[in-house]
Amino acid sequence: MSTITRVERIRHARAVRRYLVQIPYFLVLLGLLVAAVLVVFDRWRRGAFVFGSALLLGALLRALIPTSRAGLLQVRSRFFDVAAMATVGTLILWLATSIDPLGTD
Template sequence: MTVVTALIVIAVGFVAWDRWRRGALIFGSAALVAAAFRLCLPTVQVGLLAVRSRPFDVAALAALGSSIVFLAATINTLGVN
C-alpha cells in the first residue's frame, strides 16, 4: 500500500506543477502496480487494496490503469507537457 500511495503522491505533484500528462502516466502506473500487488500478494498483506474478490480487484485496477496510461500516452498535448 505504501508503494502505491507514494506513486499517487508523486503523480499529484506532477499535476500540481502543470505536468498533467506525466502525472496521469504515473497515476495509471500506480493502478497497474496495485493490480500486480493484488494478484501476487495474499489478502492479509494487501491491506486496503482488497475491496472485493481478487479477480474483480485485479480486473478493475488493470482496466483503470491501462485506460489512464493509454489516454495519457495518446492524447494530443498541443505543445503542453
C-alpha cells in the same frame, strides 16, 4: 521466559505486522501522490502516466500478494480488485499517451 514478556512480545509482533501488511498499499499511495504533485505543477501527461502506472502496480501487487497480506489493497474479491485497477490503469495510460500535448508536456 516469563509469561508477561511473552505476551508483550506477541502484542509487539502483531502491532508490527499490522503496519507491514500495509506496505504495498503505501507504495501505490506514494505513486498516486507523486502523480498528483506532477499534475499540480502542470505536468499533466507525466502525472497521468505515473497515476496509471501506480494503478497497474497496485493490480500486480494485489494479484501476487496473498489475501491475508493484501492490507488495504483488498476491497472486494481478488479478481475484481485486479480487474478494476488494471482496467482503469490501462485506460489512463492509453489516454496519457494518445492525447496530443498541444505544446504542453
